Amino acid sequence: MHQRLLSIMALAFIALALLQSLLGGILFWKTIGFSAEQILAHYSEKSFHGLLEVMLPHTLFIGIALAATLHFLAFVQQINTKVKTAAVSLLYPFFLLDQASPIGMMLGVDLFAYVKIVAFVGFELTLASVWVIVFTNTLKELK
Amino acid sequence: MIWMLISLILAMGLSLAAKSIDYGTAPSQWKNTLLGNESEFIDPLSFNDLLLSVHTDLFGLILIFILIASLMVRTSRSVRLKMGFLGLGMISLLLYPTALLAVPWVGAVGVMSAASAFILFHLLMMAGGIDLLIALIGRKL
Numbered sequence: 001m002h003q004r005l006l007s008i009m010a011l012a013f014i015a016l017a018l019l020q021s022l023l024g025g026i027l028f029w030k031t032i033g034f035s036a037e038q039i040l041a042h043y044s045e046k047s048f049h050g051l052l053e054v055m056l057p058h059t060l061f062i063g064i065a066l067a068a069t070l071h072f073l074a075f076v077q078q079i080n081t082k083v084k085t086a087a088v089s090l091l092y093p094f095f096l097l098d099q100a101s102p103i104g105m106m107l108g109v110d111l112f113a114y115v116k117i118v119a120f121v122g123f124e125l126t127l128a129s130v131w132v133i134v135f136t137n138t139l140k141e142l143k
Numbered sequence: 144m145i146w147m148l149i150s151l152i153l154a155m156g157l158s159l160a161a162k163s164i165d166y167g168t169a170p171s172q173w174k175n176t177l178l179g180n181e182s183e184f185i186d187p188l189s190f191n192d193l194l195l196s197v198h199t200d201l202f203g204l205i206l207i208f209i210l211i212a213s214l215m216v217r218t219s220r221s222v223r224l225k226m227g228f229l230g231l232g233m234i235s236l237l238l239y240p241t242a243l244l245a246v247p248w249v250g251a252v253g254v255m256s257a258a259s260a261f262i263l264f265h266l267l268m269m270a271g272g273i274d275l276l277i278a279l280i281g282r283k284l
Contacts, residue, residue, distance in 0.1 A: 005226060012233050019240060020205060023198045030191055065206055072213050134209055141216040142225060 006139050013135045017128040024124045036113035043105045051102050059099055066091055066127075073130055076137040087130050094123035144214075145279050151207055152272040155265045158203070162261065165196075174254050177246050190247060197240045204239070204264065208232055211271050218278060228271055235264035 028034065032042045043051075070088055097119035104112030166176045174180075179187030188196075212232065216225055242249075242256035 002222075002226075005230065009229060009233055012237055016201075016205065016233075016237055019237075020198070020201050023194060023201065023240070023244075027191075027194050027198050030194065065202070068210065069206065072209060075213070131205060131209060135212065138209070138213050138216050139229075142222060142229075 006142060010136045010139055014132050017131045021124040021128045025121075028120060034117060036110070036117070039113040039116055040105055040110060043102045046102070046106075048103075048106060051106065055099050055102075059096075062095060063092075066095065069127075069130055069134065072134050076134060078137050078140065079133060083133075087126065087133075090122065090126045091130065094119045094126055098123050145276060147210075148214075148272050148276045148279070151210060152269050152276070154203075154207065155269045155272070158200075159262070159265050166258075170255060170258060173258050174251055177243075177254050178250060193243065193246070197243050201240050204236060207268055208236055208264075211268050211275070214275050215271055218275065220274075228267065232264060232267050232271075235260040235267065239264060 032039055070084075070091065073084055073087060076084075097115055101112040101116040101119060104115065166173045175183065175185050177188050177193070179185050212229055215228055218225075238260035239257050242253045242260060246253035246257065
């Protein structure tokens with residue numbers, strides 16, 4: 001019974017993390033679009049100041065939130081250091097590329113539209129995986 | 144750790160206050176904001192705005208849930224209490240976004256479920272945070 005409840009909670013959390021990633025994806029699709037042309041068109045309408053207004057709070061708040069999340073990943077003893085290092089090495093670069101790629105587009109490098117898509121999807125999936133690892137290992141402490 | 148908990152409890156209180164300003168305090172106000180009210184000339188919240196609100200809310204709420212849950216499971220509280228805390232937290236955390244996103248289709252039932260889940264989750268996390276804080280101050284962890 002106890003074990004079954006823990007499994008249900010772990011599955012519910014995986015569903016929650018996936019829901020959050022899915023919501024991010026739908027929001028991206030509805031407000032910008034997932035094709036390179038739509039992304040370039042969306043950012044071509046923005047001023048550099050407008051971009052900074054979005055980038056600055058995102059970089060600050062999400063950067064700190066990621067640090068807190070990864071701090072708790074470091075506490076997890078059941079997974080090895082390679083996984084933890086991989087999570088850190090993927091999460092921050094994906095996040096920074098996601099945030100910085102509009103500047104690249106603004107400078108006329110269209111390739112950054114593809115970088116934005118890869119970085120966004122990579123960031124959402126890596127963050128969801130880190131959350132799932134931290135929470136499922138938290139549940140193991142209850143056994 | 145004590146100051147982190149104080150910030151989290153404060154964040155939960157501020158989140159409740161912000162939501163009460165955005166959506167209202169009474170169930171009828173939540174309904175008017177989300178579904179609109181023709182007689183009062185209030186437009187319903189667009190699905191894009193709803194999506195943005197749920198996405199940003201959920202990011203912070205998941206983070207707070209992970210932080211409080213990680214601390215709670217490592218305390219000497221009974222397993223039953225910890226399971227109840229995590230289970231209720233998980234149910235309310237899942238119900239809030241799904242019910243809110245279902246509002247355009249299920250109407251008032253979705254609004255009521257989302258509002259109840261939102262309030263329950265916040266009160267639960269605040270209670271958990273205060274319990275951890277008291278235990279930490281009294282060194283009873």
